[in-house]
Amino acid sequence: MFARTWSGMIAWRAARGSYRVPDTLRGPGASFRHCITQLAGRWGNWVSxxxxxxxSEGRPLQWYEEAKLASGAFATLLALRLDYGCAMQVNEGEQGGFWSAAALGDSCLFQVRGQQVISHFPIKSSANFGISPSLLGSNANPDLVCRRTLFDNGPFKEGDEFFLMxxxxxxxxxxxxxxxSTSELEEVLDQLRVFSRTGNRSTFATWLSSLRVAGVLRNDDITFMHICTSGRSGDGNS
Structure with missing residues (x-):
């Protein structure tokens, strides 16, 4: 119940927290725990x-609504922070930076360089996707969330892309x-790049439908974000 509201709160708080406090996504420390604690408080205020x-509208909660509300709302978490110009493992003269990410559940991050996927997080194999992933619950204990959340980081070169799905x-x-094959993967990457552009939403939806009909894509809601590191932001963060 209210999963859309809860997921919106997660996105807002994760973005705000990781932007303001650089080490929020560096591990399950005090900064990340504070972010989760604030999130739980925001949910409690919204429920009240x-x-x-x-x-006030004369429509008090029904008993079944009270039970669902008490059990809480659930969603996955995937947060990414890009820091430009910091210490990194790139060749002399190249531009780039360092990325940090946190994930709870099965929403995934892929780092793409040219026509190659050079890293992916948090799930390492397609065989590891299941029907009962870990989720961030609105009533979850912050310590438990910190233990279950996975963290990763690494360098990026200017021009690298990040696909979030x-x-x-x-x-x-x-x-x-x-x-x-190499050529088949290049075609897939180029397709996703085209679909991420403004105005291609209907074409993307049609393509997804064709994959569902073919039985190779599970019939579920889809979110896809495409981030290009082709420029440097004014304040050093993206």
């Missing part, structure tokens, strides 16, 4: 306001990475 609004698309894409 929602209940009050329902009462929810589970259904990520499982299909990781399978393509594992089994496709």
């Amino acid at each position: 306001s929602y209940i009050e609004q329902r009462v 929810t589970d259904a698309l990520a499982a299909w894409f990781l399978s393509a990475v594992e089994t496709s």
